[in-house]
Amino acid sequence: MHTRGRRLKLTAVLALTVLTLTGFSTGRHHSSSRHGHGSGGGGCSSSSQDHDTSTSSGGTTGGSTHRSRPTYRSTPTATSSATARPLKDGTAVLKRCASVDDPYTTVEVRNPNGREALFTVKVAYKDSIGSTLADTTSQVSVPANGKATLRMAAASTGALDRLDHCEVDPRATVDR
Template identity: 35%
Template sequence: MTATVVMALTGFSAGHKNRDGGDGGGCSSSSQDHDGSSTSTTGGGSSGSGSGSSGSTQKPAQDTPVIVVSCASAGDPYATVKVQNPNDRKVTFTAYVTFLTRQGVPLTERSTQITAPAHGEGTGQIAVGDDALAAQVFRCQALRQAEAMN
């Protein structure tokens, strides 16, 4: 059996919050169909009798935008992020956030895994690191879409 899976990931989605509570931008609410280019080829079977494949194939899970709910600060060294699962099954996503200074200089990039039920929402926290680093954070920015892990 030979299987080839090709996924074309395009697009960029970023949302962020700053320490003053303002939005620095938004997240795209549109979704992309990333499973349109998946193919699976099965060989074998009896000559002249037709061949079929048994079992079902599950489409790859779609990625989703990351929404920054709150940003890290000296008193709260975590960013809170959420994802909305567009899939028909429970999926674990990896969400990425960059922590930035007031001048827009990146301090660090961190990630976390968030599990969300089918067509439901999942929330997670991403630690910036130590308290000294947290004191320098002014804005948190989602880097890209949360990547579906399963």
């Protein structure tokens, strides 16, 4: 008979532990002013339980204090693309103009944004009196807050013999 009593006591303690850990209660609750409910029935979905705090509910059962489970709230993560800030245009600087010997123009593009972006760069090829011989546009991907060098083919190799200088649009437009 003594062994049976120990088993019952152990079973009762285990059941109470399981109920306590899962949020069920034995019916003793503190009055929650936030919900406006008094003490009442138990169960996980009981609206009279306050699961938002980890303070003692004041009731004791079998010498142990029942505590509400802490609420785990999600932490903010990186913003989604729908709420992300719009990308800003970059800057373009002419490094080397095309010539008959090397029909490529070199442009450095800078990205002021905190993420990688694709930029469009425009170069105008001018003669000695400032008339435009040809225009070229090209795209380049630039890392976040970084720079990239773009080598652009001249639009018209026939105009290179009359080419005096290149003018790059200082605004590298971001492709949205």
